[in-house]
Amino acid sequence: MPADLVVRSAGFAPVKGMRHRPVPRLELDERGAVGDRVWCLVDVGARRVLRTVQHPSLMGVVASVDDGLLALTLPDGSSADGVPEASGETVACDYWGRSVPLTLTAGPHASLVSRFLGTDVRLASAPRGGVVFGDPVTLVGTATLDDLTERLGRPVAAARFRATLVVETDEPYVEDTWLGTEVGVGAARLRVGVPVPRCAVVDHDPDTGAKDLRLLRALVGARPTNAAGEPVLGVYAACVRPGVVAPA
Secondary structure, three states: OOOEEOEEEEEEOOEOOOOOEEOOOEEEEOOEEOOOOOEEEEEOOOOEEOOOOOOHHHHHOEEEEEOOEEEEEOOOOOEEEEOOEEEEEEEEEEEOOEEEEEEEEEOOHHHHHHHHHOOOOEEEEOOOOOOOOOOOEEEEEHHHHHHHHHHHOOOOOHHHHOOOEEEOOOOOOHHHHHOOOEEEEOOEEEEEEEEEEOOHHHHEOOOOOOEOOOHHHHHHHHOOEOOOOOEEEEEEEEEEEOEEEOOO
16 A cells, blocks of 8 residues: 555535535545534434435535535525524534434525425534434545446446545555545545445435436445455545545
């Protein structure tokens, strides 16, 4: 493994579950990418954070942030923007077996997304890392994506895996050999953790949320699986030295 990895793209979603978008530069600290999953959508009655796998159409919603102002744009072009202000209401929600304290917000965002989904939701601000499944950074190699593209006979976009960083590699799935090591990315340094288990989200177009591939089935037949039978692809990582990353 090289001492430093060449980053080819970086990205995240300011609102959990919405479109994973590339960014020209990314600041990493001990809690991951600054600006990543700052907000989430909540079913308050069920005390549940909405998950992408259950609401894939959320991937069609674009969230962008400019000087604290959050803008949400639906596939039909309708939008809402404003600074999400704390409403004074809090709710503790279950997130993969963890109780996460969330602060509900006031503003036009919730009504826009509720109409889009056909169910009442609230926009909530989350503590850094609160609505993240594993380590806050994920890595996928370019050779891995190229191999999947060849196997499926059509381009497999990096955004389908919602990776924080796509890094230059020469060997498909070489990320599997990096577990427990440290590596530089830009001015930051990461400690690689465990492989990332994949779910049915990868079967959905990352721009529209429409189901357009049977990628999960292909991964089950070609990749190692975890105890739950989920195929793994890419790796989690934690930031051990903060810094800025700009894709080459």
